Amino acid sequence: MIQVANRLNTVEEYYFSKKLREVNSMIADGKPVINLGIGSPDLQPPQKVVEAISASFQNPNAHKYQSYQGLPELREAMAKFYKAHFSVSLSPATEILPLMGSKEGIMHISMAYLNEGDEVLIPNPGYPTYQSVTKLVGAKGILYELDEANNWMPNFDELEKLDLSKVKLMWVNYPHMPTGAKPTKYVFEELVAFGKKHNILIVNDNPYSFILNNEPKSILNVEGAKEVCLELNSLSKTFNMAGWRVGMVVGDSTHISNILKVKSNMDSGMFFGIQKGAVEALNCSTMWFATLNNVYQERRQLVWQLADALNCTYDKNASGLFVWAKLPEFIKSEEFIDLVLQENHIFITPGTIFGSKGEGYIRFSLCASTEALEEAIERVK
Structure with missing residues (x-):
């Protein structure tokens, strides 16, 4: 028997990969089964985006290898998007690197900066990929706890008590997934100061800024942030393009150059047509966001009703593509969602897949039609 690499002993198959086999069975x-577990947008991208990819097939360059740095017009569109929505100035030539979804950026950044034995600050609760990628590259994850009492923001007093001598990178994610907590400018300012003080690269994973949120923010808007910060962003949620796999990492040119050294050895460029579609998406007017959020607002009202029927509580001020709900006391997340799946044929995500601080919580996705949500409410009642 050929033995697998030792790194596979540190990670498990992604939760949704396993659980969806049960759901599909x-x-x-x-x-x-009504699937309220996955944040995969079920709505269509803007029509002009679909038209752009279709028209691109006639371009003689469409089927060739593409630039590792993406089309110049794509980077230009990304720069304009950041300027228009976040008031952040970026050089299209040196401070933006398009990605095949921001998820791959987590791996590229980790490979560019982490050596075996380096330590990484990872939010608990938080996106599970931060932890698994950290393990895959041989680094050590140090969980920092977030809780409802502090609106799911880092506790800097507690962070300062840690031995930070080996910490090289810190993952943050605001607006926060899974809780939907929105960042204050204060928290970004504190993060930048913390990164500078301890020489830690702060990476904000920022794919949810435009979903049910009227005040999109970027950590790069803080003065001096580029010295110690990177930001990941994505078109998946904002423009219903999850399957297209388009994202970006933005920041100081030195950091972008370092990440490109990894990325250029991992793929041979993004498909031409997808880049053309992404340009059109990024150039959408604010009317797109208003229309999208009207749909999600209606769905969220129904999810709140469903949460009420399940005796859960939730924060109506949260944003994002999910509703993070607290279970009644002493009820375990995974036991609860398995019971609802078997008895009501509704799949909801247990908070525990995001870390130990997710125990006692569940997460509902808004990526389901109003008809499906109304049916879910009826089943529970």
Whole structure:
């Protein structure tokens, strides 16, 4: 038997990869499961985006290898987008690197900056990929706890008590997933100061700024942030393009150059047509966001009703593509969602997949039609 690499002993198959096999098996057996677990937008991208990718097939360069740095017009569109929505100035030539989704950026950044034994600050609760990628590159994850009492923001007094001598990188994610907590400018200013003080690269993962949020923010808007910060962003949620795999990492040119050294050895450029579609998406007017959020607002009202029917509580001021809900006391997240799946044929995400601080919480996705949500409410009632 050929032995696998030792790094595979440190990670497990992604939760949704495993759980969806169970859900799909139930559907195959005729059970009408309503999936409220996954944040995969079910709405269509802007029509002009679809038209752009279709028209691109006639371009003689469409089927060739593409630049590792993406089309110049794509980087230009990304720079204009950041200027228009975040008041952040970026050089299209040196401070932007398009990615095949921001998820790959987590790996590229980690490979560019982490050596075996380096330490990484990872939010708990937080996106599970931060932890798994840290393990895959041989670094050590140090969990920093977030809690509802502090509106899911870092506790800098507690962070300062840690031995930070080996910490090289810190993952943050605001607006926060899974809780939907919105950042204050204060927290970004504190993060920049913390990174400078301890020589830590702060990476803000920022794909949810425009979903049910009227005040999109970038950590790069803080003075001096480029010295110690990078930001990941994505078109997946904002423009319903999750399957297209388009994202970006932005920041100081030195950091971008370092990440490019990794990325250029991992792929051979993004498909031409997808880049053309992404340009059109980034050039959408603010009317797009208003229309999108009207839909999500209606769905969120229904999810709140569903949460009420399940005796859960939640924060109506949260943003993002999910509703993070607290279970009644002493109820375990995974036991609860398995019970609802078996009895009501509704799949909800347990908070525990985001870390130990997610125990006692569940997460509902807004990526389901109003008809499906109304049906879910009826099943629970």
